Amino acid sequence: xxxxxxxxxxxxxxxxxxxxxxxxxxxxxxxxxxxxxxxxxxxxxxxxxxxxxxxxxxxxxxxxxxxxxxxxxxxxxxxxxxxxxxxxxxxxxxxxxxxxxxxxxxxxxxxxxxxxxxxxxxxxxxxxxxxxxxxxxxxxxxxxxxxxxxxxxxxxxxxxxxxxxxxxxxxxxxxxxxxxxxxxxxxxxxxxxxxxxxxxxxxxxxxxxxxxxxxxxxxxxxxxxxxxxxxxxxxx
Amino acid sequence: xxxxxxxxxxxxxxxxxxxxxxxxxxxxxxxxxxxxxxxxxxxxxxxxxxxxxxxxxxxxxxxxxxxxxxxxxxxxxxxxxxxxxxxxxxxxxxxxxxxxxxxxxxxxxxxxxxxxxxxxxxxxxxxxxxxxxxxxxxxxxxxxxxxxxxxxxxxxxxxxxxxxxxxxxxxxxxxxxxxxxxxxxxxxxxxxxxxxxxxxxxxxxxxxxxxxxxxxxxxxxxxxxxxxxxxxxxxxxxxxxxxxxxxxxxxxxxxxxxxxxxxxxxxxxxxxxxxxxxxxxxxxxxxxxxxxxxxxxxxxx
Numbered sequence: 095x096x097x098x099x100x101x102x103x104x105x106x107x108x109x110x111x112x113x114x115x116x117x118x119x120x121x122x123x124x125x126x127x128x129x130x131x132x133x134x135x136x137x138x139x140x141x142x143x144x145x146x147x148x149x150x151x152x153x154x155x156x157x158x159x160x161x162x163x164x165x166x167x168x169x170x171x172x173x174x175x176x177x178x179x180x181x182x183x184x185x186x187x188x189x190x191x192x193x194x195x196x197x198x199x200x201x202x203x204x205x206x207x208x209x210x211x212x213x214x215x216x217x218x219x220x221x222x223x224x225x226x227x228x229x230x231x232x233x234x235x236x237x238x239x240x241x242x243x244x245x246x247x248x249x250x251x252x253x254x255x256x257x258x259x260x261x262x263x264x265x266x267x268x269x270x271x272x273x274x275x276x277x278x279x280x281x282x283x284x285x286x287x288x289x290x291x292x293x294x295x296x297x298x299x300x301x302x303x304x305x306x307x308x309x310x311x312x313x314x315x316x317x318x319x320x321x322x323x324x325x326x327x328x329x330x
Numbered sequence: 331x332x333x334x335x336x337x338x339x340x341x342x343x344x345x346x347x348x349x350x351x352x353x354x355x356x357x358x359x360x361x362x363x364x365x366x367x368x369x370x371x372x373x374x375x376x377x378x379x380x381x382x383x384x385x386x387x388x389x390x391x392x393x394x395x396x397x398x399x400x401x402x403x404x405x406x407x408x409x410x411x412x413x414x415x416x417x418x419x420x421x422x423x424x425x426x427x428x429x430x431x432x433x434x435x436x437x438x439x440x441x442x443x444x445x446x447x448x449x450x451x452x453x454x455x456x457x458x459x460x461x462x463x464x465x466x467x468x469x470x471x472x473x474x475x476x477x478x479x480x481x482x483x484x485x486x487x488x489x490x491x492x493x494x495x496x497x498x499x500x501x502x503x504x505x506x507x508x509x510x511x512x513x514x515x516x517x518x519x520x521x522x523x524x525x526x527x528x529x530x531x532x533x534x535x536x537x538x539x540x541x542x543x544x545x546x547x548x549x550x551x552x553x554x555x556x557x558x559x560x561x562x563x564x565x566x567x568x569x570x571x572x573x574x575x576x577x578x579x580x581x582x583x584x585x586x587x588x589x590x591x592x593x594x595x596x597x598x599x600x601x602x603x604x605x606x607x608x609x610x611x612x613x614x615x616x617x618x619x620x621x622x623x624x625x626x627x628x629x630x631x
Contacts (some may be wrong), residue, residue: 130527140528144528150531202580249572259585259587262585263587270592282609
């Protein structure tokens with residue numbers, strides 16, 4: 095192994111880690127309080143909401159957490175702009191045609207049709223999906239949530255011809271997409287970052303921001319090769 | 331002349347005294363039998379005494395109990411308001427209409443409001459037994475409690491159920507062409523959900539539609555009968571409610587656009603769910619396979 099290769103590789107800087115902590119804390123609070131309202135008629139929702147201080151307080155907590163999450167998301171856009179300004183932004187999170195190839199290769203690997211896992215880059219297709227899911231969620235759930243939180247004020251924006259369905263659409267968008275987000279996080283994110291045998295009980299990367307180089311080489315071989323591999327003299 | 335009048339008055343008074351003394355019909359007398367009888371004639375003494383009318387003698391409402399067993403029992407003849415109200419609600423076909431109308435004796439204002447309501451009109455004018463009288467909403471007359479009590483049928487958190495007794499009944503909704511989804515759509519609205527969770531600020535049916543004087547939501551007199559009325563009614567909790575804002579709550583079936591948005595989003599959720607479950611299960615399968623048969627998998631290529 096090349097002597098220039100470090101023992102650990104930095105995946106996320108401090109700012110990104112803090113953004114992630116705010117994101118998942120608000121996400122959990124929103125899920126917990128929102129779930130009680132979505133399934134109000136399924137017991138023990140009343141008892142559950144009472145743990146959060148009753149429907150009135152739970153509603154306030156939900157709104158505050160929602161605004162914090164939106165602010166975190168907006169902050170992230172400035173964070174990206176700042177990275178771009180420092181010419182430190184590689185577009186490794188953008189979905190590419192190779193991701194489709196990776197997906198097919200991964201399923202072939204699962205089924206024993208390929209010996210090796212796909213030649214993943216800095217972010218796998220699932221990680222990209224996870225990342226962009228937040229944008230989708232912010233657009234669908236964040237917008238509708240903002241509208242539902244300030245209905246009287248926001249109603250002025252509605253065109254008259256939309257009134258017969260706009261409110262119901264907002265409500266459906268907010269509640270159904272939140273369920274999608276919860277289900278997605280609960281299954282994909284929990285499996286990959288918590289339950290996977292090599293990480294259990296969790297991938298400590300969320301605190302340290304670093305990944306052991308062996309693990310990195312195993313999970314992101316294309317990125318490893320890009321950084322240290324065959325004749326790559328640290329491009330850029 | 332004067333002496334004659336005096337004599338007549340005292341005679342009448344004596345007569346009254348004799349009747350009351352002879353009958354001794356206070357609630358204890360009645361409950362000595364009815365407190366232990368079975369079936370519809372039973373009155374639970376404890377619950378009766380706890381109710382708002384618990385200090386009343388039975389004959390104050392049941393002025394003229396029927397049957398030989400009640401001979402000599404009874405109260406003062408009901409006043410005109412009660413008799414008139416009893417005649418008005420006769421189409422309801424109750425066992426003791428006079429007793430059911432006794433509310434008019436002490437609550438004339440509420441009864442007047444009721445008479446003009448769509449419920450009252452249904453019974454009084456249309457002579458139908460479908461419309462509710464006092465006891466249909468307030469519950470068994472012997473056990474009526476004040477509204478803040480959880481036992482009251484018109485307690486904030488019981489109103490939806492009380493209205494639902496008729497407004498969720500298929501033969502009623504069909505006969506009167508109510509939107510069959512009114513109750514369902516209310517229950518799934520933010521108002522309905524919050525009320526279910528115990529939010530004391532959430533409105534039940536009566537908060538927006540009114541109670542004793544209730545009229546059809548299509549009637550301009552209804553608090554939700556016009557956009558202007560809605561602006562005022564909604565504005566009580568949502569200051570500054572606009573024409574566009576009050577469109578949010580209709581209890582109407584979902585508009586096709588909202589309906590298909592919902593279907594689309596459900597498909598998206600189910601699709602994603604199937605994909606990620608498959609993905610995770612195959613991933614677990616491959617992980618176990620590699621550990622068992624490939625000895626460390628592709629860790630050390």
